[in-house]
Amino acid sequence: MHTQVIDTLKKNQLSITDSRKTILQLFMESDGALAHMDIENNTGEEFDRVTIYRTLQTFVDKGIIHTIPSADNAIRYALCKDACSEGHHHDNHIHFMCDHCSTTYCLDHVEVPALQLPGGFMASRTDMVVSGCCNRCSK
Numbered sequence: 089m090h091t092q093v094i095d096t097l098k099k100n101q102l103s104i105t106d107s108r109k110t111i112l113q114l115f116m117e118s119d120g121a122l123a124h125m126d127i128e129n130n131t132g133e134e135f136d137r138v139t140i141y142r143t144l145q146t147f148v149d150k151g152i153i154h155t156i157p158s159a160d161n162a163i164r165y166a167l168c169k170d171a172c173s174e175g176h177h178h179d180n181h182i183h184f185m186c187d188h189c190s191t192t193y194c195l196d197h198v199e200v201p202a203l204q205l206p207g208g209f210m211a212s213r214t215d216m217v218v219s220g221c222c223n224r225c226s227k
Contacts, residue, residue, distance in 0.1 A: 100150040107135045121164035121192035186222035
């Protein structure tokens, strides 16, 4: 996994810093999306809030991670697939947020349905979040 972290940072022409390596490693090991607070809790006092925020913003800008809005206005972040690049996110899939464990999942195999917008309207981004009970909590 460590090699994959380094390769991803190099591919995106990013300096290899401790914060970037640690935060990217968290995303690669995570089953679901992460909030800023999740990263703070998992890195202890190793990095301050500003460093985490800047790292997340850099990863979004480079197409490494994407944002997921939530009903409570907290932004969560998840790894992008290989098709994303700097300034071009192609993560047009549905996200699922579990009401019980609060885990947010990318449902990569479920695409957002096509929308019929009125004339003159042009969508630049579609976010679809479904909430309910995940497969781990429904057992």
